[in-house]
Amino acid sequence: MQKVNIFKISLTAVTFFITLLLVLAIGSLxxxxxxxxxxxxxxxxxxRYSLKLSLVTGLISTVLVMLFALPVGYALSxxxxxxxxxxxxxxxxxxxxxxxxxxxCLLLLFGNTPVGKLLSALGLTFVFTKKGIxxxxxxxxxxxxxxxxxxxxxxxxPRIEFVSRSLGYSMAETFKNISLPLAKNGILASxxxxxxxxxxxxxxxxxLAGGSYMKTEILxxxxxxxxxxxxxxxxxxxxxxxxxxxxxxxxxxxxxxxGL
Amino acid sequence: xxxxxxxxxxxxxxxxxxxxxxxxxLMIFSGAGLIKPIEEMRANFANHHKVIVDVHYGxxxxxxxxxxxxxxxxxxxxGAEKYTEDALKNGWVIxxxxxxxxxxxxxxxxxxxxxANVKGFMDLVRxxxxxxxxxxxxxxxGRVARKMLKKAGIWDQATKNITVYAxxxxxxxxxxxxxxxxxxxxxxDLVTWAEGxxxxxxxxxxxxxxxxKTIPTAVCTKAANKNLAHKxxxxxxxxxxxxxxxxxxxxxCKK
Numbered sequence: 001m002q003k004v005n006i007f008k009i010s011l012t013a014v015t016f017f018i019t020l021l022l023v024l025a026i027g028s029l030x031x032x033x034x035x036x037x038x039x040x041x042x043x044x045x046x047x048r049y050s051l052k053l054s055l056v057t058g059l060i061s062t063v064l065v066m067l068f069a070l071p072v073g074y075a076l077s078x079x080x081x082x083x084x085x086x087x088x089x090x091x092x093x094x095x096x097x098x099x100x101x102x103x104x105c106l107l108l109l110f111g112n113t114p115v116g117k118l119l120s121a122l123g124l125t126f127v128f129t130k131k132g133i134x135x136x137x138x139x140x141x142x143x144x145x146x147x148x149x150x151x152x153x154x155x156x157x158p159r160i161e162f163v164s165r166s167l168g169y170s171m172a173e174t175f176k177n178i179s180l181p182l183a184k185n186g187i188l189a190s191x192x193x194x195x196x197x198x199x200x201x202x203x204x205x206x207x208l209a210g211g212s213y214m215k216t217e218i219l220x221x222x223x224x225x226x227x228x229x230x231x232x233x234x235x236x237x238x239x240x241x242x243x244x245x246x247x248x249x250x251x252x253x254x255x256x257x258x259g260l
Numbered sequence: 261x262x263x264x265x266x267x268x269x270x271x272x273x274x275x276x277x278x279x280x281x282x283x284x285x286l287m288i289f290s291g292a293g294l295i296k297p298i299e300e301m302r303a304n305f306a307n308h309h310k311v312i313v314d315v316h317y318g319x320x321x322x323x324x325x326x327x328x329x330x331x332x333x334x335x336x337x338x339g340a341e342k343y344t345e346d347a348l349k350n351g352w353v354i355x356x357x358x359x360x361x362x363x364x365x366x367x368x369x370x371x372x373x374x375x376a377n378v379k380g381f382m383d384l385v386r387x388x389x390x391x392x393x394x395x396x397x398x399x400x401x402g403r404v405a406r407k408m409l410k411k412a413g414i415w416d417q418a419t420k421n422i423t424v425y426a427x428x429x430x431x432x433x434x435x436x437x438x439x440x441x442x443x444x445x446x447x448x449d450l451v452t453w454a455e456g457x458x459x460x461x462x463x464x465x466x467x468x469x470x471x472x473k474t475i476p477t478a479v480c481t482k483a484a485n486k487n488l489a490h491k492x493x494x495x496x497x498x499x500x501x502x503x504x505x506x507x508x509x510x511x512x513c514k515k
Contacts, residue, residue, distance in 0.1 A: 104434075107434070107438060107440070108438065111438050111439065111440055112438070112439050112440075127440050128423045128424045128440070206427070206431070207431070207434070210423075210424035210425070210426060210431070210435075211426070211427050211431075212395070212424050212425040212426075213395055213397070213425055215425070221427070224427060225395065225397075225398065225427050227322055227325075228318070228319040228321050228322045228395075228397075228398040228399070228427055228428075229321050229325075229397045229398060230321045230322060230324055230325025230326075230328065231325075232325065232329065
């Protein structure tokens with residue numbers, strides 16, 4: 001009996017210890033700058049530019065991510081096809097490797113290759129452009145969205161879909177009228193996490209879009225640029241804005257109660 | 261069993277704290293572009309004096325701000341003398357310890373084969389030439405690049421050709437090597453390695469346009485171990501030190 005207690009107490013203690021450290025770390029971001037400083041920084045032209053660009057690119061990227069995550073997540077959850085294991089590994093890979101590597105890969109692909117030249121001819125130039133920011137965010141957030149969508153569809157009992165088909169719906173109609181409404185929470189969670197991931201993408205954007213001041217500057221770049229300018233007030237303010245976005249995202253995510 | 265686990269956890273936590281407490285006898289702040297020679301000198305110095313030397317590399321603006329914020333620094337080696345002069349004005353470094361060590365010469369780096377046929381500084385404003393420079397507020401090379409373009413009276417035209425203002429110097433190298441830009445203004449010492457490997461070519465900037473900087477080293481006023489800091493400072497500027505600088509493509513000031 002006593003043994004169980006020590007076990008429980010020590011594990012809970014470790015949990016609280018880590019939580020306390022995190023709370024202190026997050027809290028220090030809010031304690032250091034003065035409110036007046038933050039207010040001024042938020043209305044500063046650079047911050048407004050960066051915030052606006054972050055929101056616009058983040059929204060576009062999230063919509064694109066979801067357009068791909070829904071069909072891919074459904075396919076991975078429901079269908080068995082040749083090469084599925086390989087596909088899953090490749091799609092998950094960007095989660096494991098650093099953003100800088102992903103950025104370098106994309107820079108190489110969209111650079112002086114036939115693929116890059118073809119896209120450029122179509123007006124899709126990704127190197128050093130705002131479109132590049134969207135591309136970088138898209139590839140960084142996509143694997144997370146697909147993972148959440150796949151596990152969402154995994155939890156929906158296929159029997160419900162079979163019943164729908166036996167009552168006359170085609171496969172596509174079942175997807176639209178039965179599976180999608182049932183996956184509502186998962187779609188919300190996936191969208192929110194994708195948006196947070198897009199807003200927070202740094203390394204990929206830095207390499208592919210260049211991270212130029214007031215040109216391809218999004219919030220994490222503002223934070224980084226201002227660290228190198230030595231302007232800590234601005235750096236902290238962008239940190240706080242990013243923190244608020246992730247907090248809201250995680251809060252909504254926890255509410256939807258889907259597993260990763 | 262559980263007690264033992266607890267003991268291990270506590271031991272690990274204490275140890276990690278202790279190791280932070282004992283970290284480093286000497287703390288150096290250095291411009292990121294100087295990493296190659298400074299690393300070699302750091303290792304030599306640490307071996308010779310049997311001490312631990314830590315170096316924090318960052319853009320000149322960043323390390324300057326770190327000193328301003330009161331972070332512990334014993335020796336300050338930024339990428340341009342302006343930062344040391346400002347630090348002296350604010351009383352952060354000791355005046356008579358300032359040694360100007362080597363020259364920092366900006367030049368134009370172009371991809372192998374020189375696709376845009378850049379021959380000199382004025383070619384940077386030729387329509388269609390894609391140019392990369394450092395962010396004028398972040399690395400020292402960005403500030404120098406803007407100064408040179410302004411001095412030559414072509415800054416406004418040049419901004420039309422500048423496709424990227426890179427926050428870090430290393431990005432400039434990647435973009436040239438991958439042919440994403442036709443030319444980049446960069447420190448000469450940074451391209452010695454890539455040039456040797458045949459990744460890019462180097463175009464000197466004409467004397468009338470060029471602004472050559474010097475790299476200084478100085479002991480900080482708040483240095484914890486002044487004696488050791490002075491020794492390191494002298495070593496950086498010594499004959500042995502200069503040989504290491506030269507090996508990595510820097511030109512000593514004395515010549």
